Amino acid sequence: MKNDWEGISLFLRLSPQCAQAVDACAWPVTYLAGDAVVWEEDECKALYFVRSGAVEIYRSALDGREHTLGVISPGQGFNLVPVLRKESKNPANARCIQDTTLLALGREDAQRLMDRYSDLAIALAQEMAARLEMMTRKAGALALDSVRQRLAAFLIAEAEKGKSDPEIYWTRDDMARQIGTVRDVIGRNLREMEAQGVLRRVKGNIVLLDRERLQKIAQGSDTT
């Protein structure tokens, strides 16, 4: 193999012949933190797999507000929609939130290989299904949960990440984009949770103290 596919689960599910063909068409690309990878509505050139680092997928409004749809960690892919739907526009923006290495697979190559290797089509559909499940949960949370619930769920999810996941430093703006609110509301909720002993802020860390109560807040069963 000319590329390093370690940790990219989709690739590991491919037959040897298919994996060889995908590897021959793919190429590595590196970005610095803050760099844009794709812009929404631009012509889709490729789908991507994250080797290292992290990529934020987001949509932006005309007034400049942004909402984060997800953060793609090592092993996961993004920009799958225009490949599977055979439409040519990127559906969302993607930018690196750390120095990042990606493996890119050209859109036309991906479509040609899907026609030839059903295991690639199935693997991409499975990856897409996982993303759809994540988006369904997110849409439900935005519609049904309070900001306090969404913030608690976000804090738990972030703190649960393992040592192999990228270590991400969050601003209050970042957190606001993740859960669909604004910076000041994040600050107010963090202060309230700190006053209640659920967490404490120490230097550059938000340290979560009370797992049980935080989970109750996330579930909506602690409204104090």
Next chain:
Amino acid sequence: MADKNVPVIDRQKCTLCGMCVDACPEDVLAIEAGNLVFADAGACTMCAACESICPERAVTVYYHISWADKEE
């Protein structure tokens, strides 16, 4: 990479208005010789008062999120 143990100042955006200096409860920030500086970085608690008050959004506070029982 910028030090994440103190707020990060974007010096292109900072107009030296001094609002963050007045807002800081620990007197961490100061304007000296035409620059916004950390007069006492060790005293910074990352309360984000400077970030909240900055009209130019020139100050950013970064947090890492972890469980207390996983801290090393």
